[in-house]
Amino acid sequence: MRTRQSGQRGPADHERRDQIIAAAIEHFGHYGYKKTTIADLADAIGLSKAYIYKFFESKKAIGEAICALQHDRMRVDLQTIIDDGKSASDRMRRIFHALARNTVALFSHERKLHDIVYSAVEEEWASAKHFTDALRDMVEQLIREGRDGGEFERKTPADETCNAIMLVLQSIYHPLLLEHHMDTLDDDAVTLANLVLRSLAL
Amino acid sequence: MRTRQSGQRGPADHERRDQIIAAAIEHFGHYGYKKTTIADLADAIGLSKAYIYKFFESKKAIGEAICALQHDRMRVDLQTIIDDGKSASDRMRRIFHALARNTVALFSHERKLHDIVYSAVEEEWASAKHFTDALRDMVEQLIREGRDGGEFERKTPADETCNAIMLVLQSIYHPLLLEHHMDTLDDDAVTLANLVLRSLAL
DNA sequence: CATGTGACCATATTGTCAATTGGTCACTAT
């Protein structure tokens, strides 16, 4: 069901591909991206490294794949909030909170994996863009539903509102800023959500 | 008049200190912070490097001094906006714009100096904190005057409003994010200013 | 006492070179 990811090649649905990704999660998460070699992954599965390149164009492509998994996990988490039928304001607030929670969790529990996500954002990998695109869609939906439901103001062009909120969200989920706020991120998310909701008020 | 800066020592008001700073601006701006050595500065002035340490505790302290100058320049620029007696909304909007303009200008015209400011923020030097403190004072003043003048809402606790706005401003002036927005920063500043002003509306 | 320095040390930085690693390809086996 998932679209072909960039940097991948060879048979799309293949056990070996999954094994490679599983081994990568294991090794990247344990020893870090830089410190694990393709040969390590090959050995762990019991293949020659050449064969790995039948499935991925590069080491970075493997990094992108597992980074995409992290982003998918977050996306799903956020999507359940979007879909739960509460008021738009309430969901907006919880999106802010969930984003902060997810970001901090990834950073503190899976530091090594976070480093990959960090690179993904800094170097603008496809997976990072996919995530922000998905996030933007959610925000758009929320704005639309909030306006339709009479919760939010309608004077401002919807896409400007959406842009603005995305910019605000950035300071919550952006990995480059994370290390500096960590401790206050949860409160910051609440504060920013409140500001955004005031700006959306009728 | 300025308070004693951290990392400085010896006679406070001294021609040599100014010469060192002038040479540092010259060299740091031209060859970068890392590539200029204390000996380079000493040679440029015609002193031994040991003497430089009568005025600064470390190379970093010199970096902080010239970084503080950059921050001062921006601070002054912003302060003239704060003091010009226009409406609070108008000044708020122009603060956002000026911050974006200054940040971009520093980055594109004086790239080498920007690198120092970057370090200052990343490593939380005193000069960076002074700047954000000054900025916060300006925002506080604007909020106060906007509320007193009946332009802004008064239900939200003033310090929460202030915190929120500081967080939003961060995504404009924060050097770590700059390289990724550069091209849209000016528009982003407008978009964010609009959002903030909507949140302040009665 | 203020201005100034050369000699000195510990730590960073750099240059060098061999070993490792990312990545390809021709080739085998089934």
Add this chain to the structure above:
DNA sequence: ATAGTGACCAATTGACAATATGGTCACATG
């Protein structure tokens, strides 16, 4: 056609010695 590999190359990295740099101090000079 699919599954798989050893041999090979260019680029990167690691280790380590040589050098350069940040920083201190006792001392000199007027």
